[in-house]
Structure formats: structure tokens, C-alpha cells
Amino acid sequence: xxxxxxxxxxxxxxxxxxxxxxxxxxxxxxxxxxxxxxxxxxxxxxxxxxxxxxxxxxxxxxxxxxxxxxxxxxxxxxxxxxxxxxxxxxxxxxxxxxxxxxxxxxxxxxxxxxxxxxxxxxxxxxxxxxxxxxxxxxxxxxxxxxxxxxxxxxxxxxxxxxxxxxxxxxxxxxxxxxxxxxxxxxxxxxxxxxxxxxxxxxxxxxxxxxxxxxxxxxxxxxxxxxxxxxxxxxxxxxxxxxxxxxxxxxxxxxxxxxxxxxxxxxxxxxxxxxxxxxxxxxxxxxxxxxxxxxxxxxxxxxxxxxxxxxxxxxxxxxxxxxxxxxxxxxxxxxxxxxxxxxxxxxxxxxxxxxxxxxxxxxxxxxxxxxxxxxxxxxxxxxxxxxxxxxxxxxxxxxxxxxxxxxxxxxxxxxxxxxxxxxxxxxxxxxxxxxxxxxxxxxxxxxxxxxxxxxxxxxxxxxxxxxxxxxxxxxxxxxxxxxxxxxxxxxxxxxxxxxxxxxxxxxxxxxxxxxxxxxxxxxxxxxxxxxxxxxxxxxxxxxxxxxxxxxxxx
Ligand code: BGC
Numbered sequence: 001x002x003x004x005x006x007x008x009x010x011x012x013x014x015x016x017x018x019x020x021x022x023x024x025x026x027x028x029x030x031x032x033x034x035x036x037x038x039x040x041x042x043x044x045x046x047x048x049x050x051x052x053x054x055x056x057x058x059x060x061x062x063x064x065x066x067x068x069x070x071x072x073x074x075x076x077x078x079x080x081x082x083x084x085x086x087x088x089x090x091x092x093x094x095x096x097x098x099x100x101x102x103x104x105x106x107x108x109x110x111x112x113x114x115x116x117x118x119x120x121x122x123x124x125x126x127x128x129x130x131x132x133x134x135x136x137x138x139x140x141x142x143x144x145x146x147x148x149x150x151x152x153x154x155x156x157x158x159x160x161x162x163x164x165x166x167x168x169x170x171x172x173x174x175x176x177x178x179x180x181x182x183x184x185x186x187x188x189x190x191x192x193x194x195x196x197x198x199x200x201x202x203x204x205x206x207x208x209x210x211x212x213x214x215x216x217x218x219x220x221x222x223x224x225x226x227x228x229x230x231x232x233x234x235x236x237x238x239x240x241x242x243x244x245x246x247x248x249x250x251x252x253x254x255x256x257x258x259x260x261x262x263x264x265x266x267x268x269x270x271x272x273x274x275x276x277x278x279x280x281x282x283x284x285x286x287x288x289x290x291x292x293x294x295x296x297x298x299x300x301x302x303x304x305x306x307x308x309x310x311x312x313x314x315x316x317x318x319x320x321x322x323x324x325x326x327x328x329x330x331x332x333x334x335x336x337x338x339x340x341x342x343x344x345x346x347x348x349x350x351x352x353x354x355x356x357x358x359x360x361x362x363x364x365x366x367x368x369x370x371x372x373x374x375x376x377x378x379x380x381x382x383x384x385x386x387x388x389x390x391x392x393x394x395x396x397x398x399x400x401x402x403x404x405x406x407x408x409x410x411x412x413x414x415x416x417x418x419x420x421x422x423x424x425x426x427x428x429x430x431x432x433x434x435x436x437x438x439x440x441x442x443x444x445x446x447x448x449x450x451x452x453x454x455x456x457x458x459x460x461x462x463x464x465x466x467x468x469x470x471x472x473x474x475x476x477x478x479x480x481x482x483x484x485x486x487x488x489x490x491x492x493x494x495x496x497x498x499x500x501x502x503x504x505x506x507x508x509x510x511x512x513x514x515x516x517x518x519x520x521x522x523x524x525x526x527x528x529x530x531x532x533x534x535x536x537x538x539x540x541x542x543x544x545x546x547x548x549x550x551x552x553x
Pocket of ligand 1: 188223
């Protein structure tokens, strides 16, 4: 790769220049963040105005958010990036719920084979779940509510109804109703044939019918919409639901009148609000403002969807390990002298997607542990039962500003590090040897420092870019002004999040907040309550199934 191969000799100075050069490619200044967020807002406007834009801004036909008083028991099926889940969700009506779930694996063959095989497998999983958990039937909801999530009355329920199921389908779907929508494209490594262009609810219902299952798919929801609804259910309101996991995306509450592409349709004439699924993973597919490096280009070129989902490829768990692997390989292959692992690689490191983002997370965890407090996610009381109460998610500006800038290549000069840091590097060295299958003799402490540095560069850039999407939604919905200087009256701006990165990657949330603060100012950033939308896919699907049964779907 260009930055390393052209160099002659690898003296410490030359090596440092190589690292500095890579580092410069990954840094994002405040101006960069502003440019990216401005483009975000332009793309929001385009997608709200017309169909067929990469940032699809999909109307979801979900026209309200729950308030936590909803009740009922529903089945939910969740096909996301990594897992397939079948859940039984009991909404208790007091902001709490009980969820029972079973996870099933989706093989690579199913992901890329015929769609009917994939949907038959989904139906089989529901069948297996119903057999195992016989109580998975809709219960009689008890209260009437004046919102779209109000529970249906007993009279409205069919005496022997098929089990209503909400489907969380975490891929771009152009929805035309709560229970209808065509698959636009696959993402996150899925490529099942004869699915794109077809109605996903119909594909699933056909599979249920083929298997004679007494189950009816009544509602379709994206995982981001699920995150929004479930955070609203547990905390009484929510503006934005977003996922920072295997993939990334966000859904927010928009004025229907702004969704101009709905034209004069009844949905628009009714006015009010509607949740819009942005599909922001496809932001800036032309890469005019995204800070593309050669390492990113390689990820894109070798992916199954080149030139698509550009933003997702900078942000999400599926790709961060691969970007980092590309950096490490370029240092191993540096000419005329290698700059990493004595020029040796391993079969793991040579394999496409061979460096899991979870390894980066372990490496960073080993470096960060015991240093400074980070900003935790809010955990609502309804989902607090299993663990210890979490601190409020409102950030302390103090905490955030104390987080040192470990990103710098300077931290690869191990001779200048403290004993504590050397001990941390020793732990990282162990992780590298064990998880990447390298020979211990080829991994020095300096190598460990380089792997830590590369991981943090890639993850920090992802977190800062994630802040742009959140800031864009705040500006779009009138909660903030780009550049700061405006403060909403609202006490809190509630955001529901889910996904492995935001939940587990060290400092991801803190770095995202730093970026948000640079973009919208500290006062607004402090009001943003980013909290875990626990089990959002299951709870969100159940809430949509409730709305659908109410509408007689
Ligand atoms: C999909 C979105 C989904 C996101 C998070 C993306 O690849 O296009 O629909 O919400 O992943 O799972």
C-alpha cells in the first residue's frame, strides 16, 4: 500500500513518519465533522423529497411512540446482522416487559442461497420456538389508550386468531404499510437470491403457510425503529433509535409534512408525526466527504457490495476489524523493511475478515482499563433488574475532557512509557499472540503498541463519524444548530441505542459524544440522554404487532 512501500530504509524516524502519515489520514478535525454533517442534512432532504436515493429515508407508517402503558403478549422474529432470534414479549404496561428468546444461527449458505430456503429456516425457527415455549400466544390486553399503540379491546380480537408476529428485519426495505415492504438491497454479508424487490412480509408468510403454521406476520419493523420504540416504552419518549453494531443505521421521529415524497397520500394528509428509517449506512456512497483511505478502499473493493453502504463501512463492527487488518498488513509488508511482527503474518491475519472487531475491543480494553472513567449509557429502570444500577447517561463534561488522546503514534515509542503502560502492552501482546495466531518471537511490545494504536485510530474515527449522524438528526428535528448556539427547552433529548460497538467497545460512546459536542455545542450535548434500547428488536416488533392488531391488519 502506498504509504509504506515507497519508503527506503526503516530507521525509527522513517517508521515514525509512516505511522504519522497513516494517523493523519484517520484524524477528523471539527471542520471535517461539520462538512460531513452538512452533507448529511442535504441527503436527509433529498431522501425525504424523492424515492430512490441511497439514503432512503423510509417512511415506516409508525405514527406515534409508545408511552409505556401498553400491554399484551406477542411473538417477534428478529433477523439482524449476526443472529436470528425468536422472542415472546410480554408488555406489562408499566414501562416493563418480560422477554423470552431463543437464538438460532444463520449459516453462510443460507445468507447467500435461495431466499425460500432462508425464509423456510425462519419459519422452522418460529415453529421450534412455539413447540418449546407453548405459552407463546397473544394474551388479552387490558387497557385502552388514545395513541396508535393502544391495546386492542377484547371484542376486536378474533376468537381463534393466528398468533400475531412482528418481524424485525434489519435491512433496507421500502415500506408501503406497517405490514408491507419490498427489500431494496441486502447488507452486512447477506445476498440471498430472489429476495430483492419482493415483499418481505409475503416471503415470510408464504413460508409459514408452506409449513402450515398458525402464525400471521402482522408488522414489519427495522431494528432502529425497534430501538426507538423500546426506549420510548421504557423511558416514556424517544427521538432517535440507532444501531452501532454489525451494521449501523438510525430512525427518528419526523413531521409527516416534511416527508414530501408521500405526496397527497392519506398518510401525509393525516399530518402528525411518522418514524423515518434513514438507512444512513448508505450515506455518501459517492465518498465525496467521507475520509477514505487506501485501507478503506480495499475493504470496499473486496466486499460483496462494493460502492454501497459507504458510511456503514467506516462505522460498523462488520468492517472495523477489516480496516485495521489492512493497516497491519501494510506495516508487515512495508518495504524495504517490515514495520511489524518481523514481517511475518498468520493464517488468521491473512484471511479476509480474519481480524474480528472484538479483538480490537479486547486490545483497547487492556490498554484503557483502570485509567479514566468513561461516559456510560443510560440503563432504564425497566431493564435494570438483572444488573447493578447504571449511572445516569448524562455526560460529565469533565469526564469527557479528561480522556487522554492515546491515539497518537507517539505511544508506540515504548521506551518512553511507564511501567504500568508496559504491563498493559504485555497483556496486549498476549492477546495478539493468542487471538491472531502469531509466533511469540515475532511480537514485540512495540508491535503490541502499534496494534493498539491502529485499533484506536479506526475506532475513534468510527465513533466521531457516528456523532455526525446523531448531530444531523438533532439539527433536522430542530433540537440543535450546527456549530452550537441554540438550546432547546426540552430537559432531555432521548436516544435509544443498541449494538455491540456502542455497548461494549471501550470509549465508543464517549468519543461519539465528544464529536457531538463539537458539532452542536456543550449545552445541547449535555441534554442528550443516550441509553440502551435493551431488546429493542423484540420489544419494538411486539409494539408494532400491537399497533397492527389494533388497525385490524
Ligand atoms: C441495514 C439497516 C440496519 C442496520 C443495523 C444496515 O446494514 O441496512 O437496515 O438497521 O444495518 O442493523
